[in-house]
Amino acid sequence: WAADHGITxxxxxxxxxAISEVYxxxxxxxxxxxxxxxxxxxxxxxxxDVDDAEAxxxxxxxxxxxEAGWSVFDDAVPVLRRARAAGLTVAVLTNGDEDQSRxxxxxxxxxxxxxxxxxxxxxxxxxxxxxxFADALNLVGVAAKDALMVGDSLEKDxxxxxxxxxxxxxxxxxxxxxxxxxxxxxxLDALTFDxxxxxxRRPIGQVTPVPWSGQ
Numbered sequence: 001w002a003a004d005h006g007i008t009x010x011x012x013x014x015x016x017x018a019i020s021e022v023y024x025x026x027x028x029x030x031x032x033x034x035x036x037x038x039x040x041x042x043x044x045x046x047x048x049d050v051d052d053a054e055a056x057x058x059x060x061x062x063x064x065x066x067e068a069g070w071s072v073f074d075d076a077v078p079v080l081r082r083a084r085a086a087g088l089t090v091a092v093l094t095n096g097d098e099d100q101s102r103x104x105x106x107x108x109x110x111x112x113x114x115x116x117x118x119x120x121x122x123x124x125x126x127x128x129x130x131x132x133f134a135d136a137l138n139l140v141g142v143a144a145k146d147a148l149m150v151g152d153s154l155e156k157d158x159x160x161x162x163x164x165x166x167x168x169x170x171x172x173x174x175x176x177x178x179x180x181x182x183x184x185x186x187x188l189d190a191l192t193f194d195x196x197x198x199x200x201r202r203p204i205g206q207v208t209p210v211p212w213s214g215q
Contacts, residue, residue, distance in 0.1 A: 019044050039059065067107070077110070091142075095126045095156065118139050123135045130160070147167065148167045148169065152173070169185055
């Protein structure tokens with residue numbers, strides 16, 4: 001997609017990621033709409049001054065390739081099934097757009113593995129804001145003492161959840177956070193939930209699964 005526009009820098013992926021982080025953070029702060037952050041990412045990355053319709057068309061070409069690259073880690077489905085077999089609710093709490101997040105889940109074949117999707121696009125705030133975690137608990141129907149966050153963002157997922165009174169485990173596949181002061185695993189295979197539940201902190205209580213509205 002970048003090469004189609006004459007961009008062949010060796011660090012093109014890193015530059016796109018950096019630009020995306022800036023505008024996606026503004027979206028999470030409610031400064032931009034989901035569509036708006038996409039438009040500004042395209043404009044800055046390609047260095048073009050285009051209207052919204054043109055920016056949407058340019059992003060659509062990127063989106064096709066982006067969605068084609070979605071995949072599921074081998075340890076994802078087994079851990080979801082272990083959790084649900086132990087009587088636990090499996091909920092996705094994401095800072096992503098709800099429609100896009102549901103599409104990801106469906107395209108990845110995970111709809112039948114997840115009980116609840118909570119996208120912060122329907123909440124007043126995004127992770128790591130404590131309101132996001134509190135509102136998610138209300139939607140799922142779980143107390144903070146019974147909640148475990150497993151995520152790959154140290155600040156947004158893990159430290160945010162810990163501050164909200166949850167248990168939390170950092171999924172650090174690339175071993176980037178060695179020595180960090182939070183529970184950490186390299187693979188979801190390290191998490192087990194059969195009684196007694198085991199992960200790097202205390203067991204979580206049993207909760208009742210709730211229907212996922214996306215099914």
